[in-house]
Amino acid sequence: MDASLLSRASAEVVDLHRFFVDWFDRRRCDRADFSRFESVMGEGFSMVVPSGQLLDREAVLNHVRASRATFDGDFAISIEDIRPGWGTDDLLVLTYVEAQQRAGKQSRRRSSAVFTTNSSAPNGVEWRHLHETWLQMPQD
Structure with missing residues (x-):
């Protein structure tokens, strides 16, 4: 596996989640450029959300686009435990833990x-595919 690919994919995970924090926060959403998100979602992208539902690229783009400014300073994400999986010179499977705080409720996936x-x-x-699994569902 190419170490440079691991470094670039790891940076992408962190950078994309910074975009999400800006995009979803009413106070910071003007800083976020949606075209940046759209440009990294590869053709044929698919996502399995923690509930098990499978979304295609268009559904993910539409969901994120529609969710702009849905929080008011009460949304944060941290990325932990990035690990490489199988890879080649131009493809890499990466795992990581995403910890979120939304309106005072914490979750991990x-x-x-x-x-x-x-x-x-x-x-x-x-990004070509993403599969998320709950480690900690949002607290009530």
């Missing part, structure tokens, strides 16, 4: 993401 190289993407990689 383990994610497995598939990345391929794309020299025109901000970190040189694009």
Whole structure:
């Protein structure tokens, strides 16, 4: 596996989640550029959300677009435990833990993401598939 690919994919995970924090926060959403998100979601992208529902690229884009400014300073994400999985020179499976705080409720999910190289993407990689599993569902 290419160490540079691991570094670029890891940076992409962190950077994309920074975008989400800005995009979803009413006070910071003007800083977020939606085209950055759209540009890293590769053609044919799919996502399995923690409930098990399978979404295609368009459904994910539409959901994120519609969720702009839905929080008022009460949304945070941290990324933990990034680990490489199987990979080649231009494809990598990466796992990580995403910890969220939304309106005072905390949750954690383990994610497995598939990345391929794309020299025109901000970190040189694009998302091809994402699968999220609850580690801790949002607290009531």
